[in-house]
Amino acid sequence: MNKKLNMVALAGLVLLAGCSGGSGDDKTAPNEVNLYTARHYDSDKALYERFTEQTGIKINRIEGKADELIARMKSEGANSPADVFITADAGALWRGEQAGLLQPIESETIKARIPENLREPKGNWFGFTRRARIVAYDPAKVKPEEVDDYAKLAEPRFKGKICVRSSDSIYNLSLVGALIEEWGKEKADAWVKGIVANMARPPEGGDRDQIRAVAAGVCEVAITNSYYYLRMASGEDAADKAMTDRLKLAFPSLGGKGAHVNISGGGVAKHAPHRENAIKLLEFFASADSQAHISANNSEFPASKDVPVVAPVDAYVDFKANPMNVAAFAARQPEAQSMMSAAGWR
Amino acid sequence: MVALPLIGVVLAALGPDSADIAGRDVARYAATSLWLGLLVGCLTAILGTAAAWLVVMHRFPGRRFFSWALALPLAAPAFALAYGYADLLDVAGPLRIWLRDQWGHDLPFEIRTIGGAAFILSAAFYPYVYLAMRAAFVNQSVNVLEAAQMLGCGRRTMLFHVALPMARPALAAGVALAVMECFADYGAVQFLSVQTLTTGVVRAWSVYGSTASAARFALPLLAAAALLFWVERASRKGQVHESGRARWRDISPLPLGRLGQVAASLFCTLLLLAGLVIPAGWLLWKLLAARPDWAWLLASLKNSLLLGLAGALVTVALATMLALGTRHLPLAGRIASLGYATPGAVMAIGLLAPAGVIWNYMPSSGTGIAILLLILAYAARLMAAALEPIDAGLARVTPSMRQAARSLGRSEAGAAWSVELPVARGAMLTATLIIFIDILKELPATLILRPFDFDTLAVIANNYAQDERLGQAGAPSLLIILLSLPAVIWLTRRVTLARPGQQDDSDWKE
Numbered sequence: 001m002n003k004k005l006n007m008v009a010l011a012g013l014v015l016l017a018g019c020s021g022g023s024g025d026d027k028t029a030p031n032e033v034n035l036y037t038a039r040h041y042d043s044d045k046a047l048y049e050r051f052t053e054q055t056g057i058k059i060n061r062i063e064g065k066a067d068e069l070i071a072r073m074k075s076e077g078a079n080s081p082a083d084v085f086i087t088a089d090a091g092a093l094w095r096g097e098q099a100g101l102l103q104p105i106e107s108e109t110i111k112a113r114i115p116e117n118l119r120e121p122k123g124n125w126f127g128f129t130r131r132a133r134i135v136a137y138d139p140a141k142v143k144p145e146e147v148d149d150y151a152k153l154a155e156p157r158f159k160g161k162i163c164v165r166s167s168d169s170i171y172n173l174s175l176v177g178a179l180i181e182e183w184g185k186e187k188a189d190a191w192v193k194g195i196v197a198n199m200a201r202p203p204e205g206g207d208r209d210q211i212r213a214v215a216a217g218v219c220e221v222a223i224t225n226s227y228y229y230l231r232m233a234s235g236e237d238a239a240d241k242a243m244t245d246r247l248k249l250a251f252p253s254l255g256g257k258g259a260h261v262n263i264s265g266g267g268v269a270k271h272a273p274h275r276e277n278a279i280k281l282l283e284f285f286a287s288a289d290s291q292a293h294i295s296a297n298n299s300e301f302p303a304s305k306d307v308p309v310v311a312p313v314d315a316y317v318d319f320k321a322n323p324m325n326v327a328a329f330a331a332r333q334p335e336a337q338s339m340m341s342a343a344g345w346r
Numbered sequence: 347m348v349a350l351p352l353i354g355v356v357l358a359a360l361g362p363d364s365a366d367i368a369g370r371d372v373a374r375y376a377a378t379s380l381w382l383g384l385l386v387g388c389l390t391a392i393l394g395t396a397a398a399w400l401v402v403m404h405r406f407p408g409r410r411f412f413s414w415a416l417a418l419p420l421a422a423p424a425f426a427l428a429y430g431y432a433d434l435l436d437v438a439g440p441l442r443i444w445l446r447d448q449w450g451h452d453l454p455f456e457i458r459t460i461g462g463a464a465f466i467l468s469a470a471f472y473p474y475v476y477l478a479m480r481a482a483f484v485n486q487s488v489n490v491l492e493a494a495q496m497l498g499c500g501r502r503t504m505l506f507h508v509a510l511p512m513a514r515p516a517l518a519a520g521v522a523l524a525v526m527e528c529f530a531d532y533g534a535v536q537f538l539s540v541q542t543l544t545t546g547v548v549r550a551w552s553v554y555g556s557t558a559s560a561a562r563f564a565l566p567l568l569a570a571a572a573l574l575f576w577v578e579r580a581s582r583k584g585q586v587h588e589s590g591r592a593r594w595r596d597i598s599p600l601p602l603g604r605l606g607q608v609a610a611s612l613f614c615t616l617l618l619l620a621g622l623v624i625p626a627g628w629l630l631w632k633l634l635a636a637r638p639d640w641a642w643l644l645a646s647l648k649n650s651l652l653l654g655l656a657g658a659l660v661t662v663a664l665a666t667m668l669a670l671g672t673r674h675l676p677l678a679g680r681i682a683s684l685g686y687a688t689p690g691a692v693m694a695i696g697l698l699a700p701a702g703v704i705w706n707y708m709p710s711s712g713t714g715i716a717i718l719l720l721i722l723a724y725a726a727r728l729m730a731a732a733l734e735p736i737d738a739g740l741a742r743v744t745p746s747m748r749q750a751a752r753s754l755g756r757s758e759a760g761a762a763w764s765v766e767l768p769v770a771r772g773a774m775l776t777a778t779l780i781i782f783i784d785i786l787k788e789l790p791a792t793l794i795l796r797p798f799d800f801d802t803l804a805v806i807a808n809n810y811a812q813d814e815r816l817g818q819a820g821a822p823s824l825l826i827i828l829l830s831l832p833a834v835i836w837l838t839r840r841v842t843l844a845r846p847g848q849q850d851d852s853d854w855k856e
Contacts (some may be wrong), residue, residue: 034798040809042639042818060798063809067552068694068794075702081798095555166539168549204458204539205436206814212438216446228814237635237817239440337553338366346374346541 032058033277036073038066038087039264043297050293051284057277066092066170073101078271083278085125086266086285091174093125093265094330102267105279113286114303118263120327127263127326128285129300132226132251132319133175134259136211139248141220147250150179150260153221154194162195163210163219166203167340170333171225174262176340177332178324182255185335192343203346208232208240215243225262226316230299233312251319258320260329264300349681351726352568354699355692359565361558367550376566378460379542382535383525383570385464386471390524391517393468394475397617399505402483405599406610413480416614417473417838419621421830423787424470425533425807426823430625431457431466432538433632433816463540467531469621471524477838478520482513501600522578526687526730529567529574532789533808543567547691557695564692571687575730626827629820636817643806647825650786650802653717654829657724658781662774664725665732669740670762683730694790697723701795716797723791728784732777739773740766776840779833786826803829 037044040063048059062069066087073080073096085102087093096102097120104123111119119126135147146152153162165172179188200219210222211229229249232240251259266285268278284290291302295309301317302309309317400406401413434441435457446452456462486509494508510517535542543563551560602610668682685693701719708715743766751761767774789804796805803822810819 040813042642045642062796062798063801063805064793065812067548071551071557071694071698072794075698076705077702079705079707095552098555166541168539168541168545170553173553201456204456205432208814209436209438212436216438216443218437243438334366334554337549341367341371 031056031277032060033274033281034081034083035059035061035281036069036082036085036269037061037063037266038069038089038092039063041298043293046297047285047290047293050289051281054284055277055280057280059281066095070096070099070101073269074099080269080271081273082269083272083274084266084281085269086264088131088264089170089174090127090263090265090326090330091170091177091333093120093267094327094333096267097124101270103270103272105268105282107279107283109283110286113288115305117323117325118265118303120267121325125265125267126282126286127265128282128291128303129264129294129298130261130303130321131264131300132259132261132321133171133223134226134249134251135221136214136224136229136244136247136249137221138214138217138246140246144248144250147221147252149256150252150254151191153223153252154191154198156198158198158221160198160200161220162198162223163200163213163221164195164203164223165206165210167337167345169206171207171262172223172340172345173333173336174329175223175260176336178254178260178322178329180332180335180339181324181328182257182322185339189339189343192339192345196343196345211247212240212243214247226301227299230312230316234299249316251316253320254322254324257324258322260324261301261321261326263303263326264294265326349684349726350700351693351696351723352681352684352688354696355561355564355568355688358557358695358699359561361556361561366554367546367559372546372563375541375543375546375563378540379529379544379567379570381460382464382467382540382542383528385460386467386528387521387525389464389468390472390475391521393472393617394477394520394524395479395510395517397472397476397614398479398483399509400610400614402480403509403600404602404606404610406602406607408611408614409599412611412614412618414835414838415618416476418618418831418834419470420473420783420838421827421834422470422622422626423533423804423807423823423826424467424527424531425537425787425789425804425811426629426827427466427470427621427625428463428534428537429807429811429816429819429823430628431462434624434628435462458538458540460540463535463538465620466534466538467528468524469617469625470534471527472617472621474523474527475517475520478516478523479513482516483509486512518580519578522574526571526574526578529570529687530689530693532689532691533811537811542689544689544691547689547695551691551695561692561695564689564695567687567689567692568684571684574687575683622827626824629816629823632817633820633824636815636820638818638821642801643803643821643825646801646803646806646822647829649800650804650826650829653720653724653792653802654782654785656717657721657728657785658778660721661725661728661732661781662736662778665729665736665777666767666770666774668729669733669736670766682726683733685727686730688727691790693723693727694794697726697791697795713797713800716795716800720791720795723795724781724785724788727788727791728781731780731784735773735776735780736770739770739776743769776837779837783830783833786830 048061052058066089069085073082073085076082085096102124106123110126114126114128118130135153137147146157167173176188176192179191207224207228211224211232213219214222226249229244233244235241254260266282268275268282272278288304288307291304291307292309294300295302295307295313299313301313397416401409401416433439435453436442442452490508491504494504499508535544543566546563547560550556550563688696704715704719747765748761751765756764787804789808792802792805793808796802803826807819807822810816
């Protein structure tokens with residue numbers, strides 16, 4: 001009887017698989033591209049549609065956290081259908097590269113459009129938009145010159161005045177990675193300890209919550225990615241807009257060379273079954289139109305200088321950006337994590 | 347087959363690589379997990395028992411309504427509660443700003459703490475204890491309680507010295523379920539920045555790229571799951587024969603004074619508010635300002651339904667076979683059930699190992715194979731929830747019934763088909779609904795194994811929350827609640843209205 005039940009169940013499963021099957025079973029079908037993306041913004045969908053319109057190439061998409069996608073690609077191995085891997089942080093792209101999941105590509109279009117420091121030197125991945133990790137502050141309590149350098153945030157002046165999220169956030173790991181790259185381990189370590197001593201509360205919430213905490217008077221300075229502040233300031237939510245209206249954004253400098261810049265970017269998967277289409281898709285993301293679309297909808301800064309931007313991004317787009325190569329700080333994140341954990345940055 | 351992910355975790359833990367995570371951090375994560383489990387255990391035990399005792403033994407306004415409505419928070423995913431409360435009670439949230447402006451005072455607590463997380467998870471999971479205790483109190487022999495009353499026991503003595511000791515197995519079972527859910531939680535605790543052992547798993551896995559180290563973090567959690575499961579099982583044993591041969595009558599409720607009545611109604615109302623109405627209401631309010639992408643939500647809703655139904659049917663079929671097949675091998679059932687308390691992140695690691703083997707032969711781009719894999723993952727993860735009621739249902743079949751069937755010439759399998767399964771039919775339906783609700787809320791397996799262009803409501807909610815867009819996360823969260831509510835209402839009415847003496851002494855049977 002158990003055997004019979006087994007058979008029934010098995011038949012059911014096969015039937016189910018059959019019913020829902022079909023699309024995409026043939027992984028060498030020419031006119032499609034498989035996208036593994038850690039960006040999940042609604043506005044990106046319009047971008048995908050535009051790509052299909054222009055090229056006739058259909059995009060099959062899986063969204064997830066970068067680490068889940070990396071783990072999935074690892075498990076899929078040489079049989080992975082992944083063509084393009086996209087994340088919202090250089091560190092995650094580096095993790096993918098380290099896991100042997102990406103392949104270098106040669107594209108004159110991308111080289112021409114994207115500044116060299118936003119490209120991984122061997123061509124494994126590159127960024128198509130920029131996000132600065134900077135500070136939002138309360139101008140009633142803090143003078144602009146007190147937050148014009150990352151080093152100043154760790155000084156006793158800000159004891160109990162800093163809000164920042166947990167070291168689980170890859171944006172924080174990338175920032176500290178950049179400090180290690182610029183200053184060396186010792187100074188970066190002292191900075192991390194200084195920030196921990198200056199925290200107004202144990203790290204909690206996301207970047208937006210830090211900005212709100214400044215507005216609520218819990219702290220004076222919040223470390224945040226630029227687009228979170230800009231999105232709040234653009235008026236998605238009336239209460240958030242009212243809060244950002246009372247705050248200001250500052251772009252601290254790293255080693256006198258400008259603010260730490262991270263990327264949204266991507267690369268071609270190691271075993272990409274549609275390599276040509278993958279390159280086309282990445283070139284599409286690098287185009288001025290795509291960069292402008294992402295900037296307009298998600299308040300990120302374009303990677304290329306010649307891309308037009310709209311409010312509220314336009315007021316900040318000419319900020320001084322540290323020219324450090326994205327691969328340089330991305331590779332420092334395990335060091336950064338150990339350093340931050342040791343200092344008690346939870 | 348359903349134990350594959352667990353084997354995957356254990357095998358992964360034997361790998362050589364390791365992550366640079368300080369012992370101090372490990373100790374802190376472990377302590378947080380332990381505290382959270384303890385707090386949720388105690389809180390759900392107190393709230394669930396108090397609610398059940400009030401509803402069963404007392405007369406107060408709204409009693410009939412509360413007797414089933416108190417289980418409704420089962421429909422709300424814990425992560426939705428976390429989104430709602432974290433936003434509402436944030437330092438810069440509307441409530442606290444208003445309080446500061448009006449009264450110059452702030453609330454004396456933070457929601458993103460162990461205490462806050464324990465409150466939220468308890469509000470989400472107390473129905474497990476409530477349902478178990480309600481069934482236990484209802485099933486208690488009226489004679490015993492009346493005897494206690496006649497012997498001059500006060501209400502308090504009756505509860506603490508008579509009813510509670512008799513209901514101890516149900517209490518253990520309910521609390522074990524709540525704590526297991528608490529350990530398995532994926533979205534809520536992470537969203538609240540409460541760092542449990544799961545944080546360690548994720549850190550080792552993602553930052554240091556060490557699957558082995560991540561899996562080693564997972565082992566103590568698996569051990570805890572096994573322990574809880576053993577507690578739950580052991581407690582069930584006593585319960586089956588407890589009811590004896592007493593004649594069933596309705597328990598005559600104890601009268602309450604006016605103040606007591608108000609207090610009882612208020613308590614039940616507060617529970618319902620905390621577990622469902624406040625967080626869901628707040629998400630709804632936030633939703634009014636957002637512009638949801640309805641076409642996408644609708645497509646995801648269809649996917650959620652498809653997965654929920656298919657997953658529930660397959661899981662229940664497997665659980666029934668397992669229950670029939672392992673009556674003499676209880677260990678197998680227990681191992682298969684471990685997935686229920688396995689933390690989401692750990693499950694993800696465990697699932698990828700067997701999935702990788704399959705992907706080696708069939709690329710994951712095939713939608714059919716991906717969905718099939720996902721359904722098997724659900725079966726592995728949620729087996730316990732199906733196995734419990736089905737086991738209980740099958741326990742109604744006495745050996746003599748089976749022997750009668752055999753003596754009438756049925757084979758072992760024939761007896762199972764024509765006697766045992768019909769008896770357990772109600773239990774199987776119950777299990778199907780429970781699994782259906784659980785799959786709608788499920789995150790880690792769905793996130794990591796789903797096919798291309800295939801989002802579910804839970805996935806969308808998680809994506810929006812990751813991106814700190816809570817207004818948008820409200821729509822999919824509320825849709826999950828809406829889809830689950832009918833199933834929960836049906837389930838709880840069935841369980842709570844089936845009074846002993848009406849038909850028979852079974853909670854599960856129709």
